[in-house]
Amino acid sequence: MRALFLDTSSNYLSMAVYEEDKLLHSSTTLLYNRFNEELLDYLDFVLKKINISINDIEVFYVVSGPGSFTGIRIGVSTLLGLALSQDKSLYGITSLDATALVINKFYLKDKFTLKYKLRLNEYAVRSYDFSTMNFSEYLVKDIKEISEEAINLSDLEIPLTYSIMNKNFEQFIVSYNPFYMRKSQAEINFDKASNA
Numbered sequence: 001m002r003a004l005f006l007d008t009s010s011n012y013l014s015m016a017v018y019e020e021d022k023l024l025h026s027s028t029t030l031l032y033n034r035f036n037e038e039l040l041d042y043l044d045f046v047l048k049k050i051n052i053s054i055n056d057i058e059v060f061y062v063v064s065g066p067g068s069f070t071g072i073r074i075g076v077s078t079l080l081g082l083a084l085s086q087d088k089s090l091y092g093i094t095s096l097d098a099t100a101l102v103i104n105k106f107y108l109k110d111k112f113t114l115k116y117k118l119r120l121n122e123y124a125v126r127s128y129d130f131s132t133m134n135f136s137e138y139l140v141k142d143i144k145e146i147s148e149e150a151i152n153l154s155d156l157e158i159p160l161t162y163s164i165m166n167k168n169f170e171q172f173i174v175s176y177n178p179f180y181m182r183k184s185q186a187e188i189n190f191d192k193a194s195n196a
Contacts, residue, residue, distance in 0.1 A: 004057045005161040008035050008075030009067025009095045015046055016161035017057075025050045028159050035074040043078075054082060063160050064092030065179035066116055066124050072178045080176060092176040093163060096138065099153055100128045101163035101172065113150040115141075124181040125150065130168070140181050 002024075007014040013035060016026040025046055031038055047053060060079045065072045076092070083090035096114050103109050110131040115123040121143045127136040163169055 001058045002052070002056055003059045003061060003164065004079075005061040005164055006075050006079055007063040007095075007098070007160045008039070008071040009063045009065060009160070010071065011068070013039065013042060014159045014161045015043065016159070016164070017046065017050060017052070018164060021165075023165075024052075026159060026161060033070065035071050039074060039078055055086065057082075057086070057088065059088060060090040061161075061164065061173075062090065062092050062176055063095050063098055064174065064176055065095060066118065066181050067095050069178075069180070076176055076178055090176045091173045092179065093160075093169075093172055093174060094138070094179050095153060095160060096124060096126045097172040097174075098160035098163035099151075099156065099158070100126070100130075101166035101169060102158050102160065103151070104128070104130045104168070105166040106158075106162065113147060114153060115146055115150040116153040118182050122182070133168075133171075138181065 001020065003018045005016045005018065011030060011032050012028050013031045014028040017024040027046065029042070060083045062075050062079045063072070064076060079090050096116060099114055100112075103112065111129045113125060113127040115125045117123055118140065122140055123143060123146055125139045125141050125146055129135070
C-alpha cells in the first residue's frame with residue numbers, strides 16, 4: 001500500500017511517502033507560516049521527484065495536533081481535499097503519539113512521559129509504557145505538576161512522519177479531525193463575542 005504522511009503541526013513541513021515498509025521519500029523543510037502558500041507546490045515537487053502521481057497514493061495520514069492551530073488546519077484540509085477527490089482514506093495521529101512512536105522505535109525507549117506547551121504554564125501530557133502497552137489519558141497540567149524528566153516535544157527535532165515505521169503505528173490512528181487540548185485564543189474570543 002502506498003501512503004503519504006504529512007506533518008504541519010510545527011513551523012516545519014514534514015512529508016514522507018511509503019510503499020509497504022519501504023520509505024520512498026522523506027523531507028522536512030522550515031516554512032513558518034507559509035504552509036498555505038507552499039504546501040501544494042512542495043507536494044507536487046515531491047511526487048514528481050519520486051515519479052508517482054497523487055492518484056498512486058492509496059492512503060493519507062496527517063498529524064492532527066496538538067500543535068500550530070493554523071498549520072494543523074491547513075494540513076488536514078489539504079489532505080482531506082485530496083483524499084476525498086480520490087475516494088481514498090485519511091487518518092490522523094496526534095503529535096504526542098507520533099513522537100512517542102519515533103522515540104520508541106529509534107531511541108529504543110519503552111517508558112517515558114511527553115509534554116507539549118499549550119498556553120501560559122499549561123502543557124499537554126501523556127505517559128507511555130511500550131513494554132506493557134499501557135498509556136495514560138491525554139492530560140492538561142500546569143508545569144509545576146509535571147516531572148522534570150518529561151520530554152518536551154519542542155526540544156526534539158525528529159520527523160513525526162517516521163512514526164509509521166513503528167510496528168504499533170496502527171494502534172494510535174485516530175480521526176483526522178484537528179486535535180486540540182484547549183480552545184485557541186481566536187475561539188475563546190469568538191465565544192466571548194457570541195455570548196455578549
